Amino acid sequence: MSLPSKINTSIRMSVAKRKLESRKIELRDGNPLEQWGLAKIKNDIKNNKELKELFGQKEPDKNDIQEYKLFKFRELIAYALENSPYYRDLYTSADIYPSNIRSYKDLEQVPLTEQEELANKPYHFLCVSRKDIAREFTSSGTTNMLKRMAYTQGELLEIVDSVISGLKMAGMDSKADTLQIMYPTITATWDPGLVLSKACDLAGYSSVINDSMDVHEQMNTIKEAGTTIIIGTSSFLYEISKQIRELVKPGEMGIKRIICSSEPLTEDMREEIENAWGCKTLRQWGMTELGLANAIECEHQNGFHLNNPDFLAEIIDPKTGKILPPGEKGELVVTTLRRKCMPLIRYRTRDITSLIDEPCNCGACLDQRIGDIERLVA
Template sequence: MSLSAKINTAVRMNIAKRRLESRKIESGAGNPLEQWGLAKIRNDIKNSKELKELFGNQELDRELINEYKLFRFRELMGYVMENSPYYKELYEKTGINPSQITKYEDLKNLPLTEQKQLADHPYHFLCVSRREIVREFTSSGTTNMLKRMAYTQHELLEIVDSVISGLKMAGMDAKDDTLQIMYPTITATWDPGLVLSKACALSGYNSVINDSLDADEQIKTMRESGTTIIIGTSSFLYELSKAARELIQPGELGIKRIICSSEPLTPSMRKEIEEVWGCKTLRQWGMTELGLANAIECVEQNGFHLNNPDFLVEIIDPKTGKQLLPGEEGELVVTTLRRRCMPLIRYRTRDITTLIEEPCTCGACLDQRISDIKRMTS
């Protein structure tokens, strides 16, 4: 790389760092992911004349956050009606306009977005010019339907921002922490290892990527790099743990936390992993369509904490579409409030869960959580 290229890269990195709200969040100040979300909402209110008039200097509580999300929903609905060929045609047919969405119950009057619609016509959802797209990811998830999603530079930076705050919540709070990233079995057009390593670089944390399937190689990297946190797919970390049981003593390597992602984690798998490494194991949930990293457990292991400013979530009866109350099990439906490239409104995830509104024992009381994820079978 030439000197000028190095300088340009350094400048871009410094600009990106200044834009990251997660860098300002102290790990000891409550739940870092919740604090990050509240800071994002406060900044939105500060920079919007309409939001200032609505909320003024009121202290944020659950009711105000719900009103904020409805405001952003109406704003997004107006945006897609102007810029998304898919939603423009869809909402013209229904005759509904944003001003009619004044409470959560009104959302049921809008049609749901099906995964097949996104898979069949991805660019009908596009709201920006192709020149603004910097990355496109393709994923089939658990449905075997290939879905292509496009992201702008700003959106990728927001993903990195949420990843950093999630890592802080998981316990990555010291400059001498090192995240070891293990995704040897992931085959997709996006690389989670690169996203995670970029997040660590921007936040000042250390990271190392090891895609080896060999337990000895992974443990060798841990020793050499001073690994303190491990992240990877649930099945791989489970198999690695069974192999490592014969190679190390519990707690020997000083691992602080294990994060399992991309796949379900059963209680027996979690027990095995925690016994081998001598630390808590947290689950992470996300979908490529929603921005990859969407929710993560805290150390209380009592549900997934959602990226609060990013999403408006609903739970519906998958057969009737009826909205369900917190605590009732149904399908998770998500609206991506902050996306401008390919926003999704009332997107059916085909994941079954419940919405948890009660405060978490970790101290978070204003964000939302979802319970264990089950996959729809039909």
């Protein structure tokens, strides 16, 4: 890389670091993901006249955050009506306008967004000029439908910001920590390894990517890099854990946390992994079309903590579309509250779960959590 390129890269990194709320969060402040979300919400309130009039200077409580999300939902409806060809046609024909949404019950009026629509006409969802797109990613997820999503540079930075907060919550709290990234079977245009390594760079953490299927190569990297936290696909970490048990004693490698993502993790798989490494195993949930890193467990392993300022989550009856109360199982429907490039409104995930509203033992009491996830049978 030439000297001018190095200088430009250094400047961009410095600017990016200053924009990251996650860098300001300390573990002593409570659950890092919740604290990050609260900081983003407070910043929104500070910079929006209507929100400032609505909430004033007080510290937002759980009810305030629910009202904040309704406000952001109405704001997003207005934005989509003006900028998205798909939502403009859909909402105009259904007589949906921001003023319709006064309570969470009113969300039922708003048509659901089907995955097939996104797969068939992705650019109809686009709300910005093509020149404003920084990256596009394609994924089929678990539905075998190719879905293309576009993101601006600012949105990519916000995703990295949330990833850093999630890593902090998972226990990455020191520059002495090193994240080892194991995604040997991921072949998508959205490379989770690159996202994670960039997040570590911006947070000041160390990371190493090893996509080898060989357990001995992975072990050598752990020793050489001083790895303390591992993240990878659930199936690969399960298989490598069975081999590790034959080679080392639990805890011998110095790993303090395992994060399983991209695939379901059963309790039997979790038990096998924890017994092999001698540490807790946390699950992460996300979808490419929602920004990849959407929710993660804390050390208490009692539900996935959601990125609070980014998403409005609902549970619906998949047959009737009726919104279900917290604790009842149904289909997870998500709205991307802050997305400007290709927002998704009431997007059907086809995942079956429930919302958990009570406080978590980790200290989080403002954010929502989602329970165990099952796939919806078509």
